Each structure stands twice: as structure tokens, then as C-alpha cells.
Amino acid sequence: SSDDTASGGDACGNKIAFFGALTGPSAALGINENNGVKLAVDKYNKENTDCKVELVPLDSQGSPDQAPQLAQKAIDDTKILGIIGPAYSGESEAAGPLFNEAGLVTITPSATRPSLSEQKWKTFFRAVGNDFSQGPAAGNYIKNVLKADTVFVIDDQSAYGAGLADEVKKVLGPSVVGSDKVQGDGKQVEFSAVVTKVKAANAKAIFYGGYYQEAGLIRKQLTAAGITAPLVAGDGVNDGAYITSAGAAAAEGTILTCPCQPAAEARGTFVQEYKALNGTDPGTYSDTAYDAANILLAGIKAGKTSREGLLEFVKGYSGEGVAAKYKFVEGGELDPAEVKVWAFKVVGGKVVPDQEIPKS
Amino acid sequence: MEAVPTREPLLEVDKVTLRFGGVVALNEVDFTLYKGEILGLIGPNGAGKTTCFNAMTGIYQPTEGQIRFRGQKISGKKRHQITKMGMARTFQNIRLFPEMTALENVLVGTDAHNKTSVISALFRLPRYWKEERESREKAERLLEFVGIRGRLHEFARNLSYGEQRRLEIARALATDPALLCLDEPAAGFNPAEKEELLQLIRQIRDTGVTVLLIEHDMRLVMGVTDRIVVLEFGKKIAEGLPAEVRDNPKVIAAYLGVPDDAA
Amino acid sequence: MLLEIDDVSLLYGRIQALHGISLTVDEGEIVALIGANGAGKSTTMRAISGIRPVASGSIRFNGEDITKLRADLRVRRGLCQAPEGRGIFPGMTVLDNLDMGAYTRRDRAGIAQDLDRVLNLFPRLAERRKQAGGTLSGGEQQMLAVGRALMSRPKLLLLDEPSMGLAPMLIQQIFDIIVEINQQGTTILLVEQNAQQALARAHRAYVLETGRIVKSGTGAELLHDPAVKEAYLGVA
Amino acid sequence: MNFDDLFSNFGTYTTTGLTQGAIYALVALGYTLVYGVLRLINFAHSEVFIAGAFAAIWTWNGFGLDQNSQVSGIGSIMFYLLVAMIVAAIASAGTATVIERVAYRPLRRRNAPPLAFLITAIGASIAISEAFGIWTRRRPEGAPILVSQDPLFHIFGVPIDAVQLLTLGSALVMMIALDLFINRSRVGRGIRAVAQDANTAALMGVNKDRIILIVFIAGGSMAGVAGLLYDVRIQTLTYSVGFLLGLKAFTAAVLGGIGNLRGALVGGLLLGLIENYASGLFGSQWKDFAAFALLVVLLMFRPTGLLGESLGRARA
């Protein structure tokens, strides 16, 4: 739902929009981000009571099918100067051309599919690392920390999940003893065949590329069948919703990666402020989204109240946020030097930071 | 009843046997239908008359034997091909197109010989216009002929039983058959109506159509047929001129019973 | 009065098939209903048995107003119809079909007895007791439909063209059966195209034309009525 | 194609396939019954199933059990299973009844064409499914682990667990009971009669509405039990799973021969097996593909399913 506590335009009437899933099967991650953006706008408006910025939430439900329509809606509203999002890779793919054509700047805090930056969209910016960093990191963690020499790799065939799994496989090489693909989007709930395969492969670790809903079900069914090998998964699973889906007992010990740092480590008073506004702890990408919003807001503050102006501003931006330092290189990627990948672990029914992983 | 005008065979049923599991519905049935005649096919209930029709029109394949129509074997032919060859039928249990009007039901029949293709219909080429006009005229003529012209635009579903039977005949005639097979067309008619039907069948024959008639009403059968074939338990037990058949003791025993009704 | 129909009209969509029909059937009678194709005979039967709602008028059965009663409840009160077009359950065996006739009955012994009676009446059915109803020949189905109606032991039996599709020998037989069960106490309302036979056996009869009763009288009267003769018996 | 995987795990694929198939079969019965009597693909039957599955979970929640609870003691496990089964059956049968009353009966009264029924069925299905989705905020609900999936014993080296026994056992028992009911009882005969010719059945004294209600209740209860078994096996329930499961169950019904009760069983089990074998052979993502491919191929050779139609008439 879209309660706009942070909104409130005025004479200036400038707006920014968040583009991502706020409802639907993978909404948890989108809500994390939207809350971060909300905080940024809220703070901005408190400081600039004379010229506020309104936040427009655009709920894509994570579906590429909805994305072009929604992008068009954002483009039609000429007061919208920039977009935080799209949050997922699939919808980014579908909406990107429209934003590019309209010259409406987008900063995604989370869509990690590498090829997004290769489309020659001049409006695309990514505030996190991509799966070329996350994938190898996850693979290295499995190899070096878990020391698993037999790994079973599963993915959900999504734009994001399949790509990530491929990167992991590249790093693990021959230790991948089996792999399988499942259907995402809530289309599959019965994974007995996967379980059978994992069991037969006698894997010491399992990697899953996809989103938290399916990951939870797979973990649950693996555990029920007596498989105790740890599950490793990427940022798409990195949320408490995964634990709800898998059940606390089964989820325990799962390793989750993210090309980001723990939100709890964010600098300054971010964590407290976030909690005060949203009533929950920040989740994966809450801080990145907050930072991305701040980049746009900084531009607006600097008087870049046209789309071209803001786009130029973002392109040339360089500065420090609560999660990282931001500077965009070619294709809109975050400066590789600034990319960090972290591993998290489910302990006691909570996702807690485990350690930073070297990227290669 | 004078004898058959020509002896040119139109339909030859040649030692046809048809079994359903244990039931032998037709047992070496053998008869010939000549051009221009009206042949009656009679026999007790369950004797195999309808089954014989079904074998002729391609609904069942004979277990043994052959059926030849205009010298060609029927077996292996598609149902619609058999119709195009010139055989048409009505059904004992009425099978109209219930949600089509009487007119359209007949038009489907006329379409059997029309050639309008999807392309010429799509672009309304001249052939389309010509065939539509001719078909419509023909259909109206046929409805007039069977006496339900007034119900042109009525859905077939809404016609009474008797009207539906008439429509079935009109639709069958619309396919320009050489042979018209009528399965108990008079069922559900009262004697006066049967009288009309008798006239109708004669008229049909007079337009050059050969008629094969299944009917239980002996007055009608005697009144209209040129020859009669009698089946019992799937076997042919008699064949001949109406008067001969009527007096055949076998037929009386198997079928007619006390001959008061047949008078 | 077992059955009393008063001023019944009936519509099919916008077509009015019955225009204020009134007729009565007394306990123990055979009443015949004759008329041309489309006159509304079957429609009258449908109104009585309740598969078609009437637009106006009333139907009383056995002293009770059944105008608005559901069809199956009318059967429970002893009113049974053998429908036009036979209504055989095609996927059920001959025996199952006959059993369905006795659906509302609970007296096992009586049912068994009636089953024997029907199978005796129609030995062909006995022969085919396991055959699916839908594969019977037309005449066989007709026997089954009549036999099934007998199985319900109705007070009033509605027969819609019971002789249709039957061989001459059987027609004779069917009419004999009708008289016989009538003598055993079943009242009968009979629709027949075989008007000669029907009128000869009916106590009373009605003539229907385009949804209206145009004539009534005893069977013998109508049998000799010249107009009826011409219209329905054919000029013999 | 991974024949290795298929052959080395053939036993496990078989047992899991049969278990899944048993659930399909139970749901398929509801489709087959309603189809047989009303000639209607009751699309809303998937939601009848979902209602039972949720009812079971909520019953456990009512006893204070959530997905993280551990229950021990055969007595209390049996108790929880039994209570939930009854509640699920009632909830499903109730949902089915409501659907029949609200969505289908008015159409019957109006003599609506068959396609209209299909659309109300679809409409009812979408609406109910969405209602569950909104109610559960589109989140999955976890079920407590009541029955352990640790192997009880091995047959030819294939582990067999209690969930599998429970599922297959209940499905078989329910199915035999239903078969006897339809083929041996008077009401069963009434059901078959309405299936073939409802008007004539009314002329025989059969109360059509009552028969239809019975059919919905019978099919509904089966679906409810299937819902419970699903919960026990999968341990998680999302509002949207009904659609695909329902589709599979209907596929199973058609595979076996729609309107044919035994066909539903055969079709369900076959479908479960094929899905699992295909998962092994081609990968899990091809599982549903295999299910539908099986359907297409089988119908090409047997246009009325494996065992043919029986409740209603074979279409002429």
C-alpha cells in the first residue's frame, strides 16, 4: 500500500518516484527500498519546508509486464524528475528503453543483472555492484569459507537468478556436481524432484539464484527430507521474508550474499532514523535506496529541476552516502572500487552480517 | 404398382455383416437399389434398419461385405464425401442444428455443392454473390415444398417434432441427392399428415431422386414404395413388390401380426 | 377428479404455445389428446409433469394445487411421464434405466415384481438387459421408455406418443398394455398420432389446435366426428 | 537429458510421484463429479481445495501450532490430523456449496448456455483466490511439521516415509468409498441419471438440485482432505497455488477419462509419476511441460482418456 507520509508537494512541486514491487510475491525487498527513499525525502522536506519534494511510489509488483505502463505513467508526469529503481532486473529491462527515450534519470539501488549497463541507455545508473561481483564472491565463499567441494546449483530462470547462478558456476567449476532449474514467480511450490537430485548428488552446499519465496520453500523441503547441507543464495533471498517462508528451524545457517554492505553498518544515524520513521529495522538495500534518493535530492537542491539537468547532475555526481561512496563510471555502473560484497547468515531466526567477501 | 422403370443399380449392399460385440446387427444383408425407385426397408424393432443406414452413410464400417454407391465403394470414404457423391439422409432421432434458423439449416445442405472458398468469402468475390443468391432461392423453394416456408427464420430448436421432421427432409434434399434415405420420417405424424408426406415422397421421386424409406406405418409403405426389403434379426427375410411382401407369411409372422392394421 | 387443468397458458420465450387450456382426467380413465404437429400436445404434457413452468392458470392433482410444484415432487405424488423423444439414459444399462423408473419407491419386493412384469411384457428388453440404453434401436428405446414409466406405479401415467417408432405388431401390443394397466387401476393421459387406435380405447378425448382445445367428447364420439376424421384420421 | 539421474533415483521419483499423484487424484474427483453431472469444468474447484488447505492450517494455528512448532506423541499427532481433516473437509464442502448456490444455481434457473457457466466458474475462482490472497496478504502460511518425512522403511532400497503412506492410504480409502457410493447406492444412481439427462431424471422423481448439492459436497470433502494432505506434505501454503494444482488435477481427470472416478485415480497417479520422471530426465523446469505434453499425446491416441467417460454419456 502507498501511505505517503513523506510526500507533500508545494509551489515547487518537484517529485521523484520509487519504482519497484510494493505488493506481490516479492514485495518485501521493494518495501525495504521504498522505506529508505521515504526517509530520504522526509528528511529533505523537513529541511526545505519552502520547496518540498514529493515521493511517488510506483508499484510494479515486480512484473516486467506492468513495467512499461508504469514507466509511461512516470514519464507523463513532467514533475517527476528522477526515479529510484526499477528495483528488479526484469522490470528494468522492460522499462529502461522508455526512460532512456524520455531522458528521465533512474538510479537503481538493487537491480544487479550485469547486462543492464550494456544497453546504451544514457539514463541508467546503478548504486550497487552487479552480479559479476556478487556471483564470484558467493562462489568464493562456498569454496573458501564453507570449504564445500560438492555443490548443487539451482536457479529460477529469471533475468537475475539465472545470471547469478551462472557466475557462481563459473567460479566453482568442477565442484558443481549437479544443477536444476525451477519456476519462479510463485509458479512452483513442490520441489520433490529437486530434493531427490540434491540428495543423490550428495552435495555439501547448495546455491540458489532467485528470490526468497521459492528459496524458502526449497530450504524447507530439503530440510524435511533430511538434507542439512547449507543453502547459499544471493541478494534476492536476503530478507527476513525468507525465514518466514522456510521456517526458522530450516532457515538456520543459510548464507546470503549481497553486493552491498549491511544496512546496520550504515554510517551516522541512518538506522535510528529509519526505525523511527518506518517502525522496522532497515533491510537489504534500504540504505542504498536512501543514498540513491539523496543523490537525486541533492541535484534538486542544487537547482537541477529539469530532467536534463538532473541527468547531467547524476552523471557527474561524486559523493559519500551512508552505505558507500558513489561515483558512476561508463554505462552507469558504480565505480568498481566502491563495490563491496558481504555475506550474511541466518542465526537465531534473523539475518545477521557474517563477513565481507573478497570479490575475486 | 408398376415395375421398376430402369434397372440401373444405384446402391448395392453386398453381403454386409455388422457386429457390435456380441450383437449381430446385420447378417449378410444383400440388396440392390435401382435408380428412380422408392424402396421400403421394413422389419421389427431392432432388426437392423437404422444400422444399415449408418453403414451406408459412413457412420459405421461394415465388419464384412461391401456397399457400393454409383459403382464406387463406400468404405474408407469420409462422411462428407459420401454426401457429395449424392447420398443424403434424415435421422430417426432428429439431428438438426438447433441454434440455426430453418433457412440456415437448409442452406448448410445447399452448401454441400457450393464452392465458395474462404478466400472468395473473405473478399466477397463474384462467386460468393452468385452462390449465396442461388442457395437462398433454392432453400426457400425447398421449405415451401415441405410445407414450412412460414417458419423460415425460426430456430430449429423451437419447431415442433413434426415440423422438425419436415425440416430434416428439406435439408437433406438441399444437398441435391441422387439417393435420399428417410429413417421413419412419418414418426409423430397423424394419418392426415402421413398422407401429405406420401405425396411429398412421390414428388421427390418425380424430381428424379431415388428414395430409400424406413417406416413402420404400413399404409404409407404400401402406398408409396415400389419394392420392399424386409429385415429380421439383421437378416433379409423377404424382398419383393409390396403386395407380395404383405402376403408373405414369414413377414406376417415376424412383423405385421394380425393384418388388420395393414389393410 | 384426479387431474384438473384450468385455463393454462404456456410460453416458450415469446412464443405462446398454449392459450388457456382446460381439461380434466378422472380417476380410472384413459383420456386421449390428439392434434396436428405443433398443436401443443407435448407442451401440455410438459406443463402437467412440471418440466416447463406455466405462465398462467392452475393445475390440480388429486385435490392439491401443483401448479408451482417441482417436477420431481410431482412424481412422488404419483404423476409420471414417459417423455416424447423417449429420454433414455444413454449411458445406463437397460436394467439401470428401469430401476430409475422406481427411483421414488422403497418397496423392494414390489419393485422386483414390477421389473419382472415389464421384462415379460417386452422380452426384447430382457434379452438386452445389460446393453447401454443409448445403443438400443429406436423401437427398443421406446419399449424401454414405456417400461420405465410403468416401473414407477403412478396414479396418473402420461404417455407421449408411446407407439411412435414401433413395428405394427408391437403397436397392437402397446395399446393392449395400456388398456391392461388402466384396468389394473392406473389412470392414463395419452398423446397419440395413431388417433384411430387411441380414440378406440380412450374413455374421453380432447382435440388440440394451435394451443387451444377445440373439441372434446368420448372416444367413440370423436372417432366418428367427420371433422376429426378428415383432419386426423386421414381419408381412409 | 539426464538418464543417469532418472535411473539412479528411479525409486524415489516413483514414490514421490505417486504421493503427489494421490493429491491430484483426490482433487480430480471433484472435477470429474461436477463435470459428469453438470458438464461444467468447475474452475472454482481449485479454490475449494485451497479453502480446505487454509482451514487445516488455521485449525492448527488455533491450537497454538505454527510452522516452528514441534509436535510429538502419536496420540496428539493423530488428534491434530483428524481434527484438521474434519475441519478441512467441512470448509471445502462448505465453499463448494456456496459456489454452487451463488454462482451456478441462478444460471441453471435461467437455462444459461454452457459457456456462461464456464465464465462464472472462472470468475468465482479468480474472486475467491484473490480474496484468500488479500486475506493472507499474499504471503505463504507455514504448517507445523506433524508427520516426519524421515524414512520408516525401505522397499528395494527406496525409502518410504509416513507422509507418503498417509497420503496414498487416505486417497485410496476415500476413492473406494466414493466409488461404492456412486455405483451402489440409490443416490448414486440418481447422480448418474442426472448426469445423463437431467430433465428425464426429474421425470423419474429425482431432485436435481439435491443431487447437485450432494455432488458438490462429495467433491468438496475430497478436495478438503487433499488440502490437508498437501499441508502435511509441503508444509507451506500460498493462496495462489490452487490454480496450477487445480489445472493439474483437471488434467488428471481428463487423462483418466473425465466423468470416470477410477480414471481420476489412474490419471492422478500417472500425472504425478510423469512429472517426477520428467523432472529427473529434463530438469525440474520441464515438469509442467511434461504434464501437458502427456495430456496432448495421450488424447491423440485415446480421445476420451485412458478409461473413457462413464458417469455421463460418452459424447456421441
Place this chain on the structure above:
Amino acid sequence: MTNVLEKVRSGREAAGERWRGAPRWVRWALLIAVIAFFYALPNKEFYQYLGPIPTPGANFTQVMFTVSIYVLLAVGLNIVVGFAGLLDLGYFGFFAVGAYTVAVLTSPSSDLKTLWPWLLAVPVAIALTMVSGVMLGTPTLRLRGDYLALVTLGFAEMIRIGAVSSEFLKGQRGFNQIPHPPGEYADGKPFFGVLDARPYYWLVLTVIILVVIGVRNLTHSRVGRAWISIREDEDAAQLMGVPTFKFKLWAFAAGAAIAGLAGALFAGKQNFVNSQNFELLNSIIILAAVIFGGSGNIVGAIVGGGLVAYMIERFRGIELLGVELYEYRFLFFGLVLVVMMIFRPEGLIPNRRRAAEFKDRRKEVTVGE
């Protein structure tokens, strides 16, 4: 309640009667006015005066494009379901075939790398969908009624899964940079751009008009009668000389071709096509649209397709008590289907055939009584 309904019905019928009774030129004028209205509709200068009709939560022109695609699909499916009586639950599968054909032939992400222009790919897409219609139809059209329904549904699902899982069709990763239809303004800007949906809408609208004329011609001919006779009684149709299999295949192929065309138009506008565009629910929505509007009637199908697609989009941006109704759109959609069917089981604008029936009845009465 029934009274009101009765009144509505008689009012509608009266309107229908008047329409049929009106002189030819009046009907033409009205028709042209309606068509002109729809051409004008996506212009903001026009629709801003239309009160609640424009969608508040989404770009109205985009919505109209979606609506027009659904209308086109409904017109195509109506041939299959409404006329030939073949229950096709997987119609959207053909739409997918059309869209994918264009994608594979034109997109740089395709393995083929043919990079055709859009226009060249369209006839191939239509031909290929027709072929796929025939390929699906040949083995399955022997099946009757609901078996066919399930097989077609299975087919659509197989296409979707195939698209998700096969390397060649790129799954969710999809195809991007699919080119647009050709054409330039005087100043060299492309006529079919990314942001303005109007040209696409106009294109589809024009296609719809042409397709409707074609379908109308077919149904008023031997071909249409063959379809309807098959729907009514297939056996009897065969015995009346209708090559039923051939005409069923034609119905299937014609329906498929229209869906393929719709898919090609969609891909040309969308720029990006992936497996998530082809959910099973879409097939069901279109079927619902056809029957909702009145199956067997072209106008009914158009109205049904338009209303259903519009209805779903209309919920976007409406808030009630702080919740956006868009989330509840399918709940409402489902309820509307149920309620509508209960009150108008024959669809909003039923069969023209019934109208003919009434007309001639009127004549009968004046003659007979």
C-alpha cells in the same frame, strides 16, 4: 429487481430494433461517428472532456493500446469459440507465437541475429502462427468440447514454459530492442516512437476494422454457416456434406492468424518481450471477454474485449480508504464476471441470430393474426 432488468432489456432491445429499422444512411452515419470517436479518443485534447472515462492511474493512451490489442484478440477468439464452437482456453499461446516470431527475427538479443525490420517480420509472424494453429489443430481437433479446451490450455502453457526454459527463447531475460513499425514525420522523427502510444493505437484500430470486415464476410457465407453447423451438431454437419475437419482447421488457423498479428503489433510497440508477458491468465481473460460480450457476435466480442481490458486497468490509481484498488482488481473482475453472467448469461450483446428471429416473428404475427 427483475422489473428493472426487464426494463433495461426491453430498452436495449428497442434500441436494437430501432438500429435495424433505421435507414441505411443513418446506420452508416452512426457507424462512422463511432469510428471517428475511437480515432479521436487517445488525444488528450479530446479525452480530457470525457469525465471519468480516462484512467487516472495510468497513461490513457497506453491503456487504450492495451484495450485495442484485447479487442483484436477477442475478435479472433470469437471465430473459434463463438462461431465454430471450439472451446479454446489457450488462445494467448498464439499471441505469444506471433510476438516471439517478431522478437526472434528482429531483436539483436536473438541468436539468429537476422535483425529484420518489423514490417518484414509481421507476415512471417502471421504465417507462423497460422501454421502453429494448424499444427496444434491437426492432431487435436478430433477431440470434442472440453477435451479440446484443456489441450489448448496445455498448449499455451507449454509455449510459456518453453519460452521460460529454452535458451533460444531467452526466458525471462527476454528480447530487447525490438524495432518499431516504419514511418517518419516530415521532420525525420519516427512516427512510431517509444513514448507516444497513439500511433500504435491507431494502427491497431485500423487493423481491427479491416479484420472485422473480413470476419463479417466470412461469417455471412458458406464458411460461417459451416462453422455454426459444426458448433451445433458436428455429426449432422458431416452428413450434410460439411468437411468439418477442414473448416475447424480454418477456424483455428484464422483465429490463430489474428492472434499472431496482435502479437506482432504488441512486440513492435513493446520493444521488450519476455516470457512473463504470456501468463495463462491472459488466455482466460480473453475467453471471458468474448463470452462476457456475447459469443458468436462480432460486436459483442469487441465490446467484451474492450470492457474487460479497460475494467482491469480502470482500477489503477483509484484509492478507497487508503488502499489502492488496483491490488483488488482481479477480485472485482472475478465478481463482475459472476454477477454479469447471472444477469446476462447470453452476454452483453448476444447473437445477432436472435435478433433476426425476433424480426421475422413480428412479421408472422402481423400476417397471421
